[in-house]
Amino acid sequence: MTDSLLEGRTVAVLGGTGPQGRGLARRWATAGIPVVIGSRNAERAEAAAAELAEATGGQVSGSDNGGAAQQGDIVVVAVPWDGHKELLEQLAADLAGKVVVDCVNPLGFDKQGAYALPVEEGSALQQATAVLADSTVVGAFHNVSAVLLDDPEVDRVDTDVLVLGDVREATDLVQALADAIPGVRGVYGGRARNAHQVEAFTANLISVNRRYKAHSGLRVTDV
Amino acid sequence: MTDSLLEGRTVAVLGGTGPQGRGLARRWATAGIPVVIGSRNAERAEAAAAELAEATGGQVSGSDNGGAAQQGDIVVVAVPWDGHKELLEQLAADLAGKVVVDCVNPLGFDKQGAYALPVEEGSALQQATAVLADSTVVGAFHNVSAVLLDDPEVDRVDTDVLVLGDVREATDLVQALADAIPGVRGVYGGRARNAHQVEAFTANLISVNRRYKAHSGLRVTDV
Numbered sequence: 001m002t003d004s005l006l007e008g009r010t011v012a013v014l015g016g017t018g019p020q021g022r023g024l025a026r027r028w029a030t031a032g033i034p035v036v037i038g039s040r041n042a043e044r045a046e047a048a049a050a051e052l053a054e055a056t057g058g059q060v061s062g063s064d065n066g067g068a069a070q071q072g073d074i075v076v077v078a079v080p081w082d083g084h085k086e087l088l089e090q091l092a093a094d095l096a097g098k099v100v101v102d103c104v105n106p107l108g109f110d111k112q113g114a115y116a117l118p119v120e121e122g123s124a125l126q127q128a129t130a131v132l133a134d135s136t137v138v139g140a141f142h143n144v145s146a147v148l149l150d151d152p153e154v155d156r157v158d159t160d161v162l163v164l165g166d167v168r169e170a171t172d173l174v175q176a177l178a179d180a181i182p183g184v185r186g187v188y189g190g191r192a193r194n195a196h197q198v199e200a201f202t203a204n205l206i207s208v209n210r211r212y213k214a215h216s217g218l219r220v221t222d223v
Numbered sequence: 224m225t226d227s228l229l230e231g232r233t234v235a236v237l238g239g240t241g242p243q244g245r246g247l248a249r250r251w252a253t254a255g256i257p258v259v260i261g262s263r264n265a266e267r268a269e270a271a272a273a274e275l276a277e278a279t280g281g282q283v284s285g286s287d288n289g290g291a292a293q294q295g296d297i298v299v300v301a302v303p304w305d306g307h308k309e310l311l312e313q314l315a316a317d318l319a320g321k322v323v324v325d326c327v328n329p330l331g332f333d334k335q336g337a338y339a340l341p342v343e344e345g346s347a348l349q350q351a352t353a354v355l356a357d358s359t360v361v362g363a364f365h366n367v368s369a370v371l372l373d374d375p376e377v378d379r380v381d382t383d384v385l386v387l388g389d390v391r392e393a394t395d396l397v398q399a400l401a402d403a404i405p406g407v408r409g410v411y412g413g414r415a416r417n418a419h420q421v422e423a424f425t426a427n428l429i430s431v432n433r434r435y436k437a438h439s440g441l442r443v444t445d446v
Contacts, residue, residue: 115416145445159444162427190430193338197423204385204421205443207413212446219442220428221382223435
């Protein structure tokens with residue numbers, strides 16, 4: 001059962017063939033939300049969409065990222081950090097007037113694990129906000145385990161999703177999108193200027209995963 | 224009941240008359256750990272110590288920050304960000320050879336709430352590590368509600384404490400120090416280079432507190 005805020009809305013997932021994007025698409029399709037999977041390669045997107053439609057019984061189609069950006073009412077950006085800015089610049093016109101949900105974590109990796117990369121604009125969310133002047137950009141889904149999301153054997157993903165942004169109507173909508181995933185709760189997590197640490201926090205969860213052999217996530221207490 | 228790692232160790236809390244420091248001191252004293260409260264003003268420290276000894280039945284004394292640094296086997300730094308570096312520079316010799324636990328969040332505040340301040344060294348923890356070359360510096364207790372810690376009516380503080388650092392023996396010790404507080408669990412959260420986002424995350428929790436009228440904290444899931 002999805003929130004009425006989501007009624008009649010199609011969710012496009014750019015980078016929807018990667019583990020995070022496909023995992024989110026899987027969950028929303030299962031929840032009855034129409035999903036368009038976007039990818040650089042339209043054929044790969046269509047193949048992933050057919051597989052997810054079959055697995056979930058949901059309404060899933062595939063397209064290149066540009067087509068997905070056009071078809072989505074809400075557009076989720078789950079692409080690698082490398083190329084994030086360029087992709088959004090290309091799609092800015094298609095994304096105008098829409099709510100864009102940035103899930104991207106600017107991280108580097110070396111032998112000691114993951115670490116936060118510096119971002120000129122402050123965070124991936126602020127970079128997206130700067131590039132997409134005509135969209136309403138919200139940050140969310142940074143800290144959710146892609147492994148759990150994309151595992152059809154996992155019924156519930158027990159974690160909170162921090163939703164960041166400066167426009168209340170848009171953060172409420174994205175909280176509903178989080179709440180549509182069984183086990184997940186959308187929690188307002190602050191303004192866009194406080195997105196950097198939420199993105200970077202994924203590096204800490206990767207350290208936790210290594211130490212404890214876990215697929216860790218976050219819960220906010222007393223809320 | 225405290226972990227054997229903590230046996231025979233005295234914990235000094237610099238900034239122990241502030242809400243965070245006093246809250247931590249209260250919890251450790253209640254747990255039977257000998258505590259020295261440090262403050263810029265020795266008389267204020269002694270008054271706070273007498274009050275806490277009375278309230279908890281624990282072993283609590285007070286001193287200026289220098290005396291506390293000398294007396295503690297583990298020294299917790301819970302001072303304001305403004306003056307953090309200077310204080311540690313002054314106390315570097317007293318802190319040599321000890322485990323120093325930095326709890327400081329470099330935050331600014333304005334009408335829109337809290338936000339992360341830039342730190343030249345990357346984080347308060349990395350600044351402390353740079354200044355205290357002869358100590359083992361660990362980051363912890365950044366995201367725990369001072370209000371809950373310092374409220375004698377609150378029996379349990381249900382939150383995880385992320386413990387950050389590059390020396391396993393020291394992070395294990397500080398996890399035990401977290402575990403000594405009823406409700407709290409110490410969780411290894413990564414290396415010192417990933418401390419910035421944990422410190423800054425307190426700004427997000429302050430946003431959560433405003434929105435939901437809560438005293439929020441974190442739990443790490445699947446651990």
